[in-house]
Amino acid sequence: MRLASLILFLSLFIVNQQAQAQIPRRNRTPEIPPPTILEYKPLSTLIVPEHEVPRAKFPTVDFHGHPPVLNSRSTIQSVVTAMDALNLQVIVQARGSSGEVLKRQIQAVRAAGQEDRFVFFTTVDLRNVGPGSGPRIASQLEEDVTTGAVGIGEIGKGFGLLTRKADGSRLRMDDSELDVVWETAGQLGIPVFVHTGDPAEFFEPLDFENERWLEMALFPNRRFNNRSRFPEFDELMEERDRMLEKHPNTTWVLAHMSWYTQDLGRLGELFDRFPNVYAEVGAVLYDLGRQPRFARDFFVKYQDRILFGKDSFQPDEYSYYWRVFETEDEYFDYYRDYHAFWKLYGMGLPDEVLRKVYYENALRIIPNMPKDGFPGQN
Numbered sequence: 001m002r003l004a005s006l007i008l009f010l011s012l013f014i015v016n017q018q019a020q021a022q023i024p025r026r027n028r029t030p031e032i033p034p035p036t037i038l039e040y041k042p043l044s045t046l047i048v049p050e051h052e053v054p055r056a057k058f059p060t061v062d063f064h065g066h067p068p069v070l071n072s073r074s075t076i077q078s079v080v081t082a083m084d085a086l087n088l089q090v091i092v093q094a095r096g097s098s099g100e101v102l103k104r105q106i107q108a109v110r111a112a113g114q115e116d117r118f119v120f121f122t123t124v125d126l127r128n129v130g131p132g133s134g135p136r137i138a139s140q141l142e143e144d145v146t147t148g149a150v151g152i153g154e155i156g157k158g159f160g161l162l163t164r165k166a167d168g169s170r171l172r173m174d175d176s177e178l179d180v181v182w183e184t185a186g187q188l189g190i191p192v193f194v195h196t197g198d199p200a201e202f203f204e205p206l207d208f209e210n211e212r213w214l215e216m217a218l219f220p221n222r223r224f225n226n227r228s229r230f231p232e233f234d235e236l237m238e239e240r241d242r243m244l245e246k247h248p249n250t251t252w253v254l255a256h257m258s259w260y261t262q263d264l265g266r267l268g269e270l271f272d273r274f275p276n277v278y279a280e281v282g283a284v285l286y287d288l289g290r291q292p293r294f295a296r297d298f299f300v301k302y303q304d305r306i307l308f309g310k311d312s313f314q315p316d317e318y319s320y321y322w323r324v325f326e327t328e329d330e331y332f333d334y335y336r337d338y339h340a341f342w343k344l345y346g347m348g349l350p351d352e353v354l355r356k357v358y359y360e361n362a363l364r365i366i367p368n369m370p371k372d373g374f375p376g377q378n
């Protein structure tokens, strides 16, 4: 009996060894020193059709625009020149300015004769919230909307992660003091553009199985995995969802597709649950481009809920978005290697969906949008 067990043990051991040997690298050591993660840059030998897309197929609204402060004619003109080359018709200034800074930009854009190319969102000051803050923020909001703001945002990721109340505690996104602010936005008919959290991996241990190891290693301020300082990713999202739930008459736009692009089904559930919620695609192209078929189906299904946005204003990066959305190209580079070490594929979105994502949805949810330059809008 003991011999039988020993034979069984040995045979299992041998089978296990063989299985391991079949997994490349598992127990082989390179005979020459391996490169580091920074040194290994293999050039693809794949030759397939390539279709560069320098200009978007349709005029586009960048819902997540971060151009410089638009307070001088020369700055405005240089941004417009870059926009023309990309077929960006309107940029939402989501830099978040309020009061005088907002007023000066709106005046400068009008003086430059470019009021058809920019719209402005205002920001809300969420620092040191305490009793009475809500009505005060809401009245500043009303003032900024009178000045010409057509939305709130971008509300940065600090809201939920870092922003403190007057009493020193973390300002929770569903804090009831802020209810009046979100209700006022609903009454004014303006969208609230909010960035919550960051990629879920940033909240996970920084180990060699983390897909964002390199980015987290490069940027200390992208590590949210210290549980004594930051809430968990899911906790933050639940808190955000309670805020959405309390304000069904407010239009919400979630920046970066709520960082759910590695699990689009989860975003679909959110869309199904909250009909007043939209999502913006900035800075998550690396995820969409690695699941072109599933992402295409998702965009077709939720074509009325997705808005184009880019986040940082780097004119040479927009064409990567056009290429992923418009072509069926295969295995091409992304523009930022620390976001993704993999290649992108085109989603080949139908024209009907492209129009909605590029401009029709934005024109529907942002009040007083300039309509000139968009097909079929006059």
Ligand SMILES: [Zn+2]
Pocket (backbone or CB within 6 Å): 064, 066, 094, 154, 195, 311, 312
């Ligand atoms: Zn942003």
